[in-house]
Amino acid sequence: MEFERHSQESTFHSPLAEFEEVTETVEVRVDPLTGRTGRVADGAFLAPDEYDIDAVVSDSEGCFFCPDSVEAATPTYPDWMEMDRGRRGEATSFPNLNPYGSHSNVVALTETHYQPLDAFTTEQFADGFGAALEFVHAALEHDGDAAHASVNMNFLKSAGSSLVHPHLQTLVDDRGTTRQRRLLDAGRRYREREGADYWADLVEAERNGDRWIASTGAVDWLAAFAPKHHRHVLGVVEETGIPDAEGPAVDALAEGLTGVLASYAAAGHNAFNVALHLTEGERPVVHVIARAVFDEYYWSDSPFFTVLHDEGVVETPPEQYAADAREQF
Ligand SMILES: [Zn+2]
Numbered sequence: 015m016e017f018e019r020h021s022q023e024s025t026f027h028s029p030l031a032e033f034e035e036v037t038e039t040v041e042v043r044v045d046p047l048t049g050r051t052g053r054v055a056d057g058a059f060l061a062p063d064e065y066d067i068d069a070v071v072s073d074s075e076g077c078f079f080c081p082d083s084v085e086a087a088t089p090t091y092p093d094w095m096e097m098d099r100g101r102r103g104e105a106t107s108f109p110n111l112n113p114y115g116s117h118s119n120v121v122a123l124t125e126t127h128y129q130p131l132d133a134f135t136t137e138q139f140a141d142g143f144g145a146a147l148e149f150v151h152a153a154l155e156h157d158g159d160a161a162h163a164s165v166n167m168n169f170l171k172s173a174g175s176s177l178v179h180p181h182l183q184t185l186v187d188d189r190g191t192t193r194q195r196r197l198l199d200a201g202r203r204y205r206e207r208e209g210a211d212y213w214a215d216l217v218e219a220e221r222n223g224d225r226w227i228a229s230t231g232a233v234d235w236l237a238a239f240a241p242k243h244h245r246h247v248l249g250v251v252e253e254t255g256i257p258d259a260e261g262p263a264v265d266a267l268a269e270g271l272t273g274v275l276a277s278y279a280a281a282g283h284n285a286f287n288v289a290l291h292l293t294e295g296e297r298p299v300v301h302v303i304a305r306a307v308f309d310e311y312y313w314s315d316s317p318f319f320t321v322l323h324d325e326g327v328v329e330t331p332p333e334q335y336a337a338d339a340r341e342q343f
Pocket residue numbers: 074077078079080126127128179
């Protein structure tokens with residue numbers, strides 16, 4: 015497996031060094047599967063020295079996902095789900111009132127309206143993923159055309175969430191997303207060329223190396239070589255196919271995700287995104303990224319590079335944040 019990286023140097027006379035000539039270095043990395051590039055550059059992430067979001071996150075007035083209003087304010091499932099809403103531990107699942115495709119649900123993950131990244135528990139995520147996967151399996155069984163699914167999360171406004179209350183969002187349809195298709199196509203080309211599964215090969219190539227984080231049993235965790243976004247972590251499920259809602263992958267995903275989020279919290283982050291890619295016959299992979307630190311005047315971390323060039327530009331190298339995350343496992 016090729017881990018291709020290139021150094022680019024940029025020279026100018028700096029006002030910060032009495033206009034002496036200085037040279038800054040940017041590293042360009044190539045994703046081994048897709049060829050997508052990501053850049054590691056100083057100054058690509060700005061975080062406030064301190065922030066106070068209590069006033070924003072503590073007001074649960076009118077929240078649809080808090081336990082006292084979830085039953086009245088959220089939709090109930092169509093008949094084929096054979097339940098009105100799903101319930102597992104603190105998690106409650108129901109259809110998305112604003113669906114993104116044929117089958118789209120929401121899992122209110124916690125009974126608490128807000129909790130910081132290092133307060134999420136393995137049990138909360140295991141119940142949440144279990145509720146999401148229960149819906150995924152039922153939707154795939156109900157709809158013969160559906161073949162792709164994802165379980166996703168935005169946490170706080172700087173990560174794209176309109177609501178403070180922690181929740182997962184599931185999408186099941188016949189085509190998946192652009193990124194799912196690109197990864198699947200690249201994975202199939204790799205299999206034809208190498209006669210092996212890319213993700214299994216990646217785990218073996220990275221195991222115990224600089225970007226290795228840990229194994230939580232059924233899931234292996236590592237930092238992406240060419241990060242798509244800040245602190246991009248991959249969790250590779252060992253078994254192919256869509257995990258059983260009661261199976262070992264659910265606990266292993268939950269345990270690893272809480273570890274990754276604890277490392278984000280330790281690095282000063284308070285917002286994140288998750289996408290668990292699911293396609294029948296393929297190995298599930300969860301992608302986790304840290305987002306701009308949410309505060310009153312937060313700086314968007316989705317500039318032209320992200321939204322128009324699909325180019326990852328990050329400050330912290332994968333080898334560094336892998337070491338940070340390892341401490342939380
Ligand atoms: Zn709430």
